[in-house]
Each structure stands twice: as C-alpha cells, then as structure tokens.
Amino acid sequence: MHERATRPFERARTELLYGQWLRRARRRADARVPLRSALGVFERLGAAPWAARAQAELRVTGGAPARPAAAELLGRLTPQELQVVRMAAEGASSREIAARLFLSPRTVEYHLYKAYPKLGVASRRELAAFDLSALPAGRRTA
Structure with missing residues (x-):
C-alpha cells in the first residue's frame, strides 16, 4: 500500500517497525535494509x-548507518570553506591559499577548522583522499 501512497513518513514508520520485528525474530541482517531506509x-x-x-x-543489529554521500557532505560547506577545502585538498599550504583568496593564513586555518567536522575528516591528509569530484557543477569553484 505504501508504494502508491505519497506519505514518506508513514512508509518509513512501517519500515522501522518491520525492521524491529525482524531484529527481534533474530534476523538481524534482514532487518538492516528497512532500518537504513x-x-x-x-x-x-x-x-x-x-x-x-x-x-x-540499526546499531543493535550490528549495522552502521550509511555514510552520507560526498556531495551531501560538501553541500554543508559555505562557499568560502569550499574554496579553501578544494585548494587544501590539492596540496596548497595555508599561506598559498591565503595569497590566492586575499585572506590571512589564520582565516584559512579557521575555515579548515570549521570544515573538517562537516566533512568527517581530521587532517589535510584525510582531506586529500576526499572525493571532491562529487560536487554538482553549479557549486564548483575556481
């Protein structure tokens, strides 16, 4: 019935209850699909x-929630943070980024400090491994 309905909340509630039922029936692996949904x-x-x-x-079933897509994570950044993150991921130092964006190195560090938790990274090394190509064309920066 939910396939034809236009109420996503009700469908999700049903999936939650079904996932709970599966888990209690000791079908933990089967329960993860409706719970994630x-x-x-x-x-x-x-x-x-x-x-x-x-x-x-979901945690009780032993499954971790799916990590948000890179595009979703990058969408959390302000335009200035996005520019700084892109340049830092390419290997530019804070001084180089500051010179290109007409900012102080301290401001660059502040933007990185604010962006790291939004992206779920803790260092420039992790940032370099982050997939920045997932960003939609409308938000790409120079």
Missing part, C-alpha cells in the same frame, strides 16, 4: 526523534 527518510524529513530511534535499532 527508514533512517534515511526520517533524516530527510527532519524527524530527529524517529531518526534516533531508527539509528539505535
């Missing part, structure tokens, strides 16, 4: 309590 919908809808519940159930 429900978690994604709840996060997209901004239903934080429901998302927390789905995430807790």
Whole structure:
C-alpha cells in the first residue's frame, strides 16, 4: 500500500517497525535494509526523534548507518570553506591559499577548522583522499 501512497513518513514508520520485528525474530541482517531506509527518510524529513530511534535499532543489529554521500557532505560547506577545502585538498599550504583568496593564513586555518567536522575528516591528509569530484557543477569553484 505504501508504494502508491505519497506519505514518506508513514512508509518509513512501517519500515522501522518491520525492521524491529525482524531484529527481534533474530534476523538481524534482514532487518538492516528497512532500518537504513527508514533512517534515511526520517533524516530527510527532519524527524530527529524517529531518526534516533531508527539509528539505535540499526546499531543493535550490528549495522552502521550509511555514510552520507560526498556531495551531501560538501553541500554543508559555505562557499568560502569550499574554496579553501578544494585548494587544501590539492596540496596548497595555508599561506598559498591565503595569497590566492586575499585572506590571512589564520582565516584559512579557521575555515579548515570549521570544515573538517562537516566533512568527517581530521587532517589535510584525510582531506586529500576526499572525493571532491562529487560536487554538482553549479557549486564548483575556481
């Protein structure tokens, strides 16, 4: 019935309950699929309590929630952070980035400091391994 309905919240709630039932029936691997689906919908809808519940159930099954796509992570950055992150990922030093963007090196470091948690990285080395090609064409910078 949910296939024809236009209520994603109700479908996600049903998937959460089905995932809980599967887990309690000792079918943990089978439970992960509906739980991940429900978690994604709840996060997209901004239903934080429901998302927390789905995430807790998913954790109990031994499955971690899927990591957000690189494009989604990059979408969290401000335009200035995005420029700084791109240049840092290419190997530019803070001084080089500052000179190109007419900023102080300290401001560059501040932007990196704010961007790292948004991207789930902790260093320039991890940033260099990050897939920056996933960014949509409309948000690409020079």
